[in-house]
Amino acid sequence: MVEKIQWLKDLAKAEEQMEDSGLVDISIGQDLDRAMARETLQFLLQMKTEFIDFATAYNELKKSPLGRVKVYGIARTHGDFMLFRNGFKMIFSLKAPGQITAKFQFMGSQWVPQTGESANQGTELMAEQMLEAKWGAFQDVSWTFQNQPIRLESMVRFYFLRFIRESAK
Numbered sequence: 001m002v003e004k005i006q007w008l009k010d011l012a013k014a015e016e017q018m019e020d021s022g023l024v025d026i027s028i029g030q031d032l033d034r035a036m037a038r039e040t041l042q043f044l045l046q047m048k049t050e051f052i053d054f055a056t057a058y059n060e061l062k063k064s065p066l067g068r069v070k071v072y073g074i075a076r077t078h079g080d081f082m083l084f085r086n087g088f089k090m091i092f093s094l095k096a097p098g099q100i101t102a103k104f105q106f107m108g109s110q111w112v113p114q115t116g117e118s119a120n121q122g123t124e125l126m127a128e129q130m131l132e133a134k135w136g137a138f139q140d141v142s143w144t145f146q147n148q149p150i151r152l153e154s155m156v157r158f159y160f161l162r163f164i165r166e167s168a169k
Contacts (some may be wrong), residue, residue, distance in 0.1 A: 032139070037097040039141045040133060043152075044079035044094055049146060050156040051083060051092075055152035058164070067168070083160075088167035090159065104161060104166065131155070 010031070048071065054070040062068060067086055074080035074093065082091040087107045095101045131150065133141050143150050 007035070010034075032135070033097060035139070036133060036135075036141070039078070040094055040100065041079045043141075043143060044081075044092065044100055045132070046152060047092060047100075047156060048063050048073075048081045050080070050152060051081070051160065054156060054160045055083065058160075069164070083163050085163070085167040088163070090163045095130070100131040102129045102131065103127075104163070 052071050052133050055071050059068045070082060070084045073075045074082060074091070077094050080091070082089045084143050088104070089107060090102065090104045091100050093103075129145070134144055136142050143152075143155075144156070
């Protein structure tokens with residue numbers, strides 16, 4: 001709920017500053033860069049919550065404790081996180097306001113050996129994919145992948161399914 005009224009807090013604070021300084025600011029409450037940064041972090045945290053819910057349900061449905069999915073936060077920002085299972089990890093990271101990256105990696109040396117240029121790139125299984133935010137009507141933010149609109153639940157389901165399939169190999 002606090003995130004939903006943050007713009008009101010910013011508006012009230014800006015108006016107070018305007019009253020204190022005596023200067024009129026016609027852009028009051030219109031800091032779009034800050035708003036995009038807040039929207040991006042909020043979307044990343046919503047993604048994390050959805051992945052935690054899917055991982056919890058998946059782990060409860062498994063009879064064996066082997067191969068359970070874990071969701072970890074990453075230190076770079078309080079929104080970054082990764083899924084981990086069987087040496088595989090899928091990392092979701094805030095790259096910039098309006099940009100979230102998804103990357104799938106394998107940890108360990110027992111996987112397919114790499115040669116040449118790919119060996120220098122580590123053990124990436126999936127090229128970094130970019131989720132991007134776009135401003136819409138009335139300053140509404142919509143999220144896209146390759147310029148196609150996305151729904152949070154569909155995107156999380158797609159990545160979770162892919163993660164389970166790849167990490168089961």
